[in-house]
């Protein structure tokens with residue numbers, strides 16, 4: 365049977381490997397985004413940056429649980445200067461943490477100050493140069509005139525980051541597109557992409573390429589379309605900038621997590637994306653496990669044990685939920701292993717998805733332990749978890765928690 369290629373990746377539909385888009389490596393402190401490095405996890409503290417000790421503690425809390433790049437907000441010059449102290453306290457009391465500063469409206473002077481203290485500066489093209497609302501179409505001359513003003517404003521920051529070997533994120537947001545982009549291209553993924561390209565071209569003309577691009581939206585289909593279009597345009601233009609993925613204003617709770625995943629995961633599955641942030645309306649520490657779960661589910665990073673478990677049904681021979689909890693409690697520190705817990709031998713062994721070990725209902729009161737697809741032994745259910753641990757120990761794959 366002939367299989368047609370995946371229309372997005374142009375790879376055979378039978379291909380189960382994620383082929384990540386080739387991007388240039390962009391260094392942010394001691395972390396590299398792109399260039400084939402693992403997808404980087406980032407988040408943002410919500411402390412006021414003027415609260416030095418509070419910010420240092422928040423950055424450290426995030427970094428300790430796996431957030432590899434931490435963003436801080438810099439709404440004023442005082443905040444930008446505070447970053448010098450935050451950075452120095454982090455180094456003195458903990459370790460250097462890759463930091464990104466988010467610069468807001470008309471932020472040129474603030475950006476120049478903060479660029480001295482952080483590893484990456486994030487600017488929003490829609491807000492960087494103030495444009496008075498015009499509410500009519502822009503002539504080419506007017507469009508270009510604002511373009512010149514943007515170049516003039518952006519140049520000192522680009523030169524500063526370039527000369528210090530630091531990075532920039534051109535972070536376009538669907539909700540804050542520049543006026544003239546809105547009138548020229550509409551409130552569309554195309555407008556978002558053109559807005560990013562305008563800033564990229566200025567950077568390139570100054571020989572600065574330590575750039576990461578994001579095109580976030582709160583609507584998943586808009587965000588997904590914008591990133592896909594950006595990739596197509598960059599391919600046409602022979603650009604290889606890494607992409608930062610995220611859904612903005614995703615909300616909280618289960619829906620916020622699902623909405624973020626719905627936007628980020630399809631892109632990653634097509635090989636698009638070098639760093640992710642899950643933005644949920646909860647404490648930033650709650651974002652990190654979601655990022656890791658997305659990456660683990662796609663096989664892009666392995667930060668925990670992968671449990672394969674059936675949903676249970678009328679054939680289930682033990683309390684599956686309870687047993688899964690027990691197995692997880694005993695083995696969750698064995699990062700790298702895949703462990704299956706299946707309710708019966710009818711479908712269980714075949715559906716364990718090549719797990720390293722399997723715990724499968726055999727007959728009432730008994731379970732079977734598997735190594736890969738091989739049945740190793742039948743044991744009373746009451747000894748199941750202990751015997752699973754013994755099997756892993758016998759294979760020399762056990763480590764004490």
Ligand code: SF4
Nearest residue numbers: 674677680707708712
């Ligand atoms: S593995 Fe067995 S118990 Fe589990 S859902 Fe499938 S048939 Fe039911």
